[in-house]
Amino acid sequence: MTFYQAAGNEIELFQAAANNGLPVLIKGPTGCGKTRFVRFMAEKLGRPVYTVACHDDLTAADLVGRHLIGPDGTYWQDGPLTRAVREGGICYLDEVVEARKDTTVVLHPLADDRRELPIERTGEVLKAAPGFMLVVSYNPGYQSLLKGMKPSTRQRFVSMSFDYPDAGTEQTIVIEESGCDRELAEQLVNLARSVRNLKDHDLEEAASTRLLIHTAHLIRAGVPITEACRAGMIEPLSDDEATVSALMEVVYAVFGKSDEGQ
CATH class of the missing domain: 3.40.50.300 (P-loop containing nucleotide triphosphate hydrolases)
Known part of the structure; x- marks a missing residue:
């Protein structure tokens, strides 16, 4: 089902x-x-x-x-x-x-x-x-x-x-679909909500729940967290390098610039 x-x-x-x-x-x-x-x-x-x-x-x-x-x-x-x-x-x-x-x-x-x-x-x-x-x-x-x-x-x-679900519901979806733990799901949802709140960047679309699931799969497969976030969530949102760089700063704010503790 x-x-x-x-x-x-x-x-x-x-x-x-x-x-x-x-x-x-x-x-x-x-x-x-x-x-x-x-x-x-x-x-x-x-x-x-x-x-x-x-x-x-x-x-x-x-x-x-x-x-x-x-x-x-x-x-x-x-x-x-x-x-x-x-x-x-x-x-x-x-x-x-x-x-x-x-x-x-x-x-x-x-x-x-x-x-x-x-x-x-x-x-x-x-x-x-x-x-x-x-x-x-x-x-x-x-x-x-x-x-x-x-x-x-x-x-x-x-x-x-329809709209994007509330944080708790979205975390449950990410966990169910990707098999990741709650801590990672919470961090990814927080990242997505931060990206969605950005109004000063020319984004055609907000970060979807689907992108969170993709990113969680990459992380579970062993891809370093910031690389997984870039490939799974940030790059699909924009082709503009300046925008991508700005969004990656949001990733670093949530996960840090290193992947220590992954």
Whole structure:
């Protein structure tokens, strides 16, 4: 079973939406647990989950399906959205605002009381099987006027806002996922919170829980602490050497410049 540490009533809210066939929108920063939560809930509900990482080149055919040519001629192959609709599974579209608007329009009849998927290329109108659930997520920090979700789309969903967990919860997650001890988890969480509080550096993203887990794995594998922090947490946050150097000063403030006592 996928490990997930609840931060509020998100499990009950998702369960209620699932029981009533309602689509769910999850908003939150990168690495705060959105994808893990969906995977956890799919296992809890006993439903298959089809995850699609959305991007600029994603087409409706990538979601719905397309005709392919095989040894016996042309045949139709369902896309992940269609498979979820047929099987009563969960279709999870990660970073949905990255997809083109002409692609996401296929979601509309599935996200209202029709719960159907018109497949234009085959002429089929597919009614969603019981258990089908549409879940989408995005990072509000990446939104722009061109890539924001249209109100007509957003208002079809039950919306949930995620954020980085509180310190105690985040320590538990790091320990559970990496196998590190509580002292190291506490230090890494303190480091992440210090980095997140920095407002005067041009960081596109804050230090995510995922980066803490990566860093803990490196340290447990024998990488010196400051090197592990640089590779696992600091370098992924910025390509600017001055910014990296400034963030490394925060690492030194937490762990010291030497790795004595590692």
